[in-house]
Amino acid sequence: MSEKNVSHTKWMKRAIFLASLGKNTTSPNPKVGAVILDKNGNLISEGFHFKAGMPHAEAMAFNNLKKDARGGTIYVNLEPCCHQGRTPPCVDQIISSGISKVYISIQDPDKRVSGKGIEFLKAAGIKVHLGLCEKESLELNKTFIHRIITNNSYGVLKWAMSIDGRIALKNGESKWITNEESRSLVHSLRAEFDAIIIGGNTLRKDSPLLTTRGFKTPEPLRVVFTKTLDLPQESIFWDCNTAKTMVVYDASSANEEYLDRIPKCVEVEKLSSDNPKLLSKLLAKRGCNKVLWECGPLLATEAIKSGCIQEIKAFIAPKILGGENTMNPIGDFGFREMHEIIKLSDSQISLIDSDLCVSGSLKINFQK
Numbered sequence: 001m002s003e004k005n006v007s008h009t010k011w012m013k014r015a016i017f018l019a020s021l022g023k024n025t026t027s028p029n030p031k032v033g034a035v036i037l038d039k040n041g042n043l044i045s046e047g048f049h050f051k052a053g054m055p056h057a058e059a060m061a062f063n064n065l066k067k068d069a070r071g072g073t074i075y076v077n078l079e080p081c082c083h084q085g086r087t088p089p090c091v092d093q094i095i096s097s098g099i100s101k102v103y104i105s106i107q108d109p110d111k112r113v114s115g116k117g118i119e120f121l122k123a124a125g126i127k128v129h130l131g132l133c134e135k136e137s138l139e140l141n142k143t144f145i146h147r148i149i150t151n152n153s154y155g156v157l158k159w160a161m162s163i164d165g166r167i168a169l170k171n172g173e174s175k176w177i178t179n180e181e182s183r184s185l186v187h188s189l190r191a192e193f194d195a196i197i198i199g200g201n202t203l204r205k206d207s208p209l210l211t212t213r214g215f216k217t218p219e220p221l222r223v224v225f226t227k228t229l230d231l232p233q234e235s236i237f238w239d240c241n242t243a244k245t246m247v248v249y250d251a252s253s254a255n256e257e258y259l260d261r262i263p264k265c266v267e268v269e270k271l272s273s274d275n276p277k278l279l280s281k282l283l284a285k286r287g288c289n290k291v292l293w294e295c296g297p298l299l300a301t302e303a304i305k306s307g308c309i310q311e312i313k314a315f316i317a318p319k320i321l322g323g324e325n326t327m328n329p330i331g332d333f334g335f336r337e338m339h340e341i342i343k344l345s346d347s348q349i350s351l352i353d354s355d356l357c358v359s360g361s362l363k364i365n366f367q368k
């Protein structure tokens with residue numbers, strides 16, 4: 001790589017780093033960072049997008065600008081917008097600043113804008129370079145890209161189990177399998193998500209809080225997915241002061257008389273079936289880029305089968321629960337031969353005191 005390319009990469013990596021500062025706050029928007037150099041290659045401003053409705057990264061960099069940007073260069077990890085949203089189009093600001101070169105890592109995946117921002121810049125005589133640090137930028141915004149392209153939320157399935165693969169005792173008791181450090185890690189992990197999903201049975205058995213314990217304000221949306229609507233009347237889960245709470249039910253099987261039991265502060269949505277894909281789409285429509293499935297085996301298996309899960313995180317504790325017919329994290333897929341089984345890619349293993357966390361990506365498609 002030439003010296004020049006090394007420095008272009010350095011500045012794009014800086015833009016990506018700035019973008020990452022919006023990690024838990026930009027959703028439904030993407031994470032974007034911008035770096036501006038003057039015509040001599042000196043850094044004169046930078047910015048990042050913090051939250052929907054607040055300035056885009058490029059606008060923040062222009063707001064911070066103290067020197068003349070004419071003849072300069074801007075580095076952004078996502079194609080600048082060219083449409084009037086809640087904030088003015090960034091390409092207009094770039095053009096009027098007199099900047100002569102724009103380095104863009106990846107195009108905006110939204111078909112309505114994809115490539116148009118670049119065309120606007122080129123039409124104004126600006127040199128546009130696309131593709132620098134593409135891999136890093138795709139990774140950084142993979143949940144946003146997934147939602148825009150598939151109209152589904154990017155799903156992560158998490159469970160906690162013993163070394164003998166159990167997630168609860170026969171009576172449903174499961175608190176606590178993993179150690180305190182793992183549980184605290186899960187609280188901070190939840191802050192990366194827009195919504196956290198459980199099934200009705202987990203609500204009945206565990207009455208979980210499902211919060212980040214202060215790692216994120218406001219807390220992620222809590223969602224219970226139910227086929228029956230036979231949910232407990234009393235639960236800490238119903239305290240909407242703790243977090244926004246939502247019940248999503250299958251109207252084809254639920255007893256709607258139970259709706260009266262649900263506190264008024266809880267949002268209720270109905271779907272036409274119990275297919276978890278409909279829930280994923282519903283949440284995507286609400287702008288949830290990334291959702292955490294913390295459900296038991298019945299719902300988890302259906303969520304995997306319907307393509308709602310893109311990543312798995314299994315916390316494994318050095319404990320033995322034992323027992324016959326005790327609960328495993330996942331149910332039956334009907335595999336009969338080893339070549340059919342699900343293999344995770346990009347798998348990682350970390351140690352959390354005496355527990356293990358095994359994670360990886362799922363690239364499967366059960367749906368024909």
Ligand SMILES: NC(=O)c1ccc[n+]([C@@H]2O[C@H](COP(=O)([O-])OP(=O)(O)OC[C@H]3O[C@@H](n4cnc5c(N)ncnc54)[C@H](OP(=O)(O)O)[C@@H]3O)[C@@H](O)[C@H]2O)c1
Pocket residue numbers: 158159160161167168171172173174177198199200201202203205206225226227228229230231274275276294295296297298299300302327
């Ligand atoms: N260790 C762990 O990581 C962990 C995590 C979660 C749960 N658990 C344990 O798992 C047990 C509950 O397991 P579970 O499998 O019954 O979990 P679940 O998370 O309650 O999921 C099953 C429930 O989801 C609802 N549901 C909606 N659509 C569905 C669909 N298409 N397929 C299946 N269910 C659908 C149903 O609720 P309705 O019955 O209301 O209709 C169903 O009973 C509890 O004992 C809990 O302690 C352990």
Ligand SMILES: [Zn+2]
Pocket residue numbers: 056057058080081082088089090091
């Ligand atoms: Zn913009």
